[in-house]
Amino acid sequence: MTATVADAPAAPVSGAPIPPKKWGAAIALGVIALLSLIFFGFGTPAGSTTKFVIARKTDFIQLPSLTVPSELAAILLSLVGLALAGWVAYRANQRRKVGIWLPIVYGMAIMGALLTWAGAGREATSIQLTGLLTSSLFLAVPLVFGALAGTLCERSGIINIAIEGQLLAGAFLAALVGSMAGNAYVGLIAAPVAGALVGLLLAIFATKYWVNQIVVGVVLNMLVIGLTGFFFSTLMSDDPSLNQPIGLEKLPIPLLSKIPVLGPVLFNQNLLVYILYVAVAALQIMLFKSRWGLRVRAVGEHPKAADTVGIQVNRTRIRNTVLGGAVAGLGGAFFTVASGLAFGKEMTAGKGYIALAAMILGRWSPRGALAAALLFGFADALRVQLGAIGSPIPSQFLAMTPYLATIFAVAGLVGHARPPASEGIPYKK
Amino acid sequence: MSADSQTTEDQRDEEAPPEDRWRRALREIVESSSMVVFMAIVASMIIGGVLIIFADEAVRESAAYFFSRPGDTFSAIGDALGSAYSSMFNGAVLNLEASSFAGVIKPLTQTLTMATPLIFAGLGLGIGFRAGLFNIGAQGQLLMGATFGAYIGFAFSLPAGLHLALAVIGCAVGGAIWGFIPGILKAKRGAHEVIVTIMLNYVALYLVAWLLSLDAFQREGSDNPISPFVAETAQYPKILGVQFNLHLGFLLALACAWGAWWLMERSTLGFRLRAVGANPSAARTAGMNIGTATIITMVIAGGLAGLAGSAPVLGTQKFLTDAVAGTLGFDAITVALLGRSRPLGIVLAAILFGGLQASGPSLQVNAGLPVDIVVVIQATIVLFIAAPPLVRAMFRLPAPAHEKEVAA
Structure with missing residues (x-):
């Protein structure tokens, strides 16, 4: 939803038929805003207030907490959402697109209404804004790496269902090597190796044996679950020193981490999160601005044409799949060394599949993947926080939102998700 | 094969x-x-x-x-x-260390018991594969089937035969509904079934977790998210006596395997589904409706996966938890692949993998693995x-x- 306008298709060629008016997005946004108005706006008890805590006690600059009249704020925020939906409808009528700012502002308005409603009339508790954002980013880390891995593979035409396995393999090897070396940073170096190995298997089966890539992905996930579970129950339980909870320490960036709200959220993190910023930016530029990126995308869209101009199709695919595996493996380090936890059986718990969802919602671009993963991370953090303050929304429904959002996206109910044209098709000369 | x-x-x-x-x-x-x-x-x-x-x-x-x-x-x-x-x-096969005959053949019956849900779900996936659909959603379909079947099983009291029949049908309907969603989204909106079914697995998981937090599904006197036991009248009868776990569900699974064979090899509908799977554009040219075929396939596949959910809730475990599906849905994918999507192959593959799984406890206890x-x-x-x-x-x-x- 956030990335509704990323990768806008080229302007219609003159003489081409006029594209139909697309009302899907406007209707969806309108319905959600209306529901927000009814439930959050008019559902809030009159006269109650909601308290937002912006800064934490440890922050450098102390900002006062914000207390707003709940009903009025929730209604106003929902009306903002409705107005934005109206703007989308107006633009749709002119067959024009809206800027990237719209879904972001819209999302913030609706989320604000939700938070206001959830925190209404609870004097004892307050909504911890900075804490919410920090845990959103934290929970989004493996999703971003996973989605980047998926993007790298799929842009070159290989479907990567094995993200889950790559994350798990990375988490396992990071814990094992990190514990052996007694240093979390060594674990961080080992993690991508494990992911790359899984990626290599996927690439070989997909390009050399032309096995259906979805089959290989699903089976590789099982294989990694089995292997890591096996070594966890034998090697690691025989010798607990091989599986220690060691963590990367936080590296606050001087000055930047003192900025109110955003400082502690963005710039007081561990190394893995800083690598994440660099990886997203670098891959976004590389994929869409470099010669390498153009070649990769050519291989994913039209391998025959790419081959004709001398690009090695299968070699590009293997390289990208291994690189993607390494990126996902690095993301796997999040679960163990970056969180300071020991390895646990199946500890990735389906995060690889949410990463796949983030890749689709992010329209196969690193920037979009980041936005979608942050959205999912936010939903997860919100679930935790609403659970803590005892909200009337069952936490299971919040947990469902990333999956439902993805179904809406692939069903074309919100925008349209179009994968690279040749993904999943083995290239045979 | x-x-x-x-x-x-x-x-x-x-x-x-x-x-x-x-x-x-x-x-x-x-x-x-x-x-x-x-x-x-x-x-x-x-x-x-x-x-x-x-x-x-x-x-x-x-x-x-x-x-x-x-x-x-x-x-x-x-x-x-x-x-x-x-x-x-x-x-998994014969326990040669046991003293009685029943003890010797018990592992074999355990293997067949473990194979039962794999046969059901594997058949559903196999039909999907042959119709050109990649259904990763057996896990969710199984869970929804188990939920429907278990609810009918513990919430109502009905005469013995009827209760079981309704619970089994409930399982099939639950799974079929969960299969219908990706089917219609693919047919009408072109949504890729792999993505939709993966996502629906998780939606089903959280839906069941939520249901189990409601009073209607919660076992009395328990704080854990588990349902009451399914009534005796809705349980599969044990077919080899009480000392073995093998239940009627296994025979039902074999009957479904025969049904799936007849459907795919002998019926017009099966021919259509296979044609759509083999070459969609040729099938369309021949006047077949691809969308309808997709929906029918997904409903059948979901129904069979839902029936797989009956094996734990009506046969072995006899109550509902959100972990009732285990990894059955993914195991079933491997069963369907190993069985080459053919009913006989699927039955044999399910018995092989059922045997592997049945040997798990013995491996743990005797070999420490x-x-x-x-x-x-x-x-x-x-x-x-x-x-x-x-x-x-x-x-x-x-x-x-x-x-x-x-x-x-």
Whole structure:
């Protein structure tokens, strides 16, 4: 939803038929805003207030907490959402697109209404804004790496269902090597190796044996679950020193981490999160601005044409799949060394599949993947926080939102998700 | 499986020059896809063996002084492998250490019990594969089926036969609904079924977790998210007496396998589904409605996966939790692939994997090996099956004259 306008298709060629008016997005946004108005706006008890805590006690600059009249704020925020939906409808009528700012502002308005409603009339508790954002980013880390891995593979035409396995393999090897070396940073170096190995298997089966890539992905996930579970129950339980909870320490960036709200959220993190910023930016530029990126995308869209101009199709695919595996493996380090936890059986718990969802919602671009993963991370953090303050929304429904959002996206109910044209098709000369 | 090798043999009879009968028979055996399946299983058992050796403490200890006394290492390896494979056999086929006849054959009945949900779900996935649909959603469909069936089972009191029948139908309906969603989204909106079914697995999981937090689903006096026990009247009767877990669901699964065979090989609908799977544009040109075929396939596949949910809730575990599906939905994918999407193959593959899973507790207790080894063996079997040229290269088997496309 956030990335509704990323990768806008080229302007219609003159003489081409006029594209139909697309009302899907406007209707969806309108319905959600209306529901927000009814439930959050008019559902809030009159006269109650909601308290937002912006800064934490440890922050450098102390900002006062914000207390707003709940009903009025929730209604106003929902009306903002409705107005934005109206703007989308107006633009749709002119067959024009809206800027990237719209879904972001819209999302913030609706989320604000939700938070206001959830925190209404609870004097004892307050909504911890900075804490919410920090845990959103934290929970989004493996999703971003996973989605980047998926993007790298799929842009070159290989479907990567094995993200889950790559994350798990990375988490396992990071814990094992990190514990052996007694240093979390060594674990961080080992993690991508494990992911790359899984990626290599996927690439070989997909390009050399032309096995259906979805089959290989699903089976590789099982294989990694089995292997890591096996070594966890034998090697690691025989010798607990091989599986220690060691963590990367936080590296606050001087000055930047003192900025109110955003400082502690963005710039007081561990190394893995800083690598994440660099990886997203670098891959976004590389994929869409470099010669390498153009070649990769050519291989994913039209391998025959790419081959004709001398690009090695299968070699590009293997390289990208291994690189993607390494990126996902690095993301796997999040679960163990970056969180300071020991390895646990199946500890990735389906995060690889949410990463796949983030890749689709992010329209196969690193920037979009980041936005979608942050959205999912936010939903997860919100679930935790609403659970803590005892909200009337069952936490299971919040947990469902990333999956439902993805179904809406692939069903074309919100925008349209179009994968690279040749993904999943083995290239045979 | 057998139908495949039959056709290749027929073709070869016409093309091959006359040669010695025995040599030809031998060559046909080595070239057949059954041989690849067999060798894939052998290769996976070898890989499993390597892991067992690697994880065995006695082996690792004796390997430390390998060059002074290599014999120790080899005998430790022998002990580790011997105890692993014999406890696998004792756990899955016949328990030769048991004193009574019932004790001896108990593992076999346990294998068939474990195979029951795999047969159901594998059949559903197999039909999907043959109709060209990649359904990763057996997990969610199974869970929804189990939920519907369990609810009918514990919330109502009805006469014995009717109650069971309704609960079983409930399972099928629950799964079918969860299969219908990706079906209609694919047919009407072009949404890729792989993505939608993966996402629906999680939606089902959280939906069931939420239902189990409601009073209507919660067992009285329990704080855990588990449902009450299913009424006796809605449970599958045990078919070999109370000392065995094998229940009527197994026979129902075999009946479904026959039904699936009849549907795909003998009925017009099955012909349509296969045509759509083989070549959608040709099927469309011939006047078949691809969208309808997609929806029907997904509903049947979902219904069968839902029936797989009846095995735990009405047969073995007899109540609902959000973990009732285990990894059955994903195991069923491997079953369907190993069985080449054919009902007979699926039944055999399900029994093989059911046996592997049934041997888990015995491996744990007698050989001290974690059950995860079973998952590894299962996954490697399917990886090898999926790449026949790899298996042929490993065992230096000759390539057949006509390489068949791998199932799905």
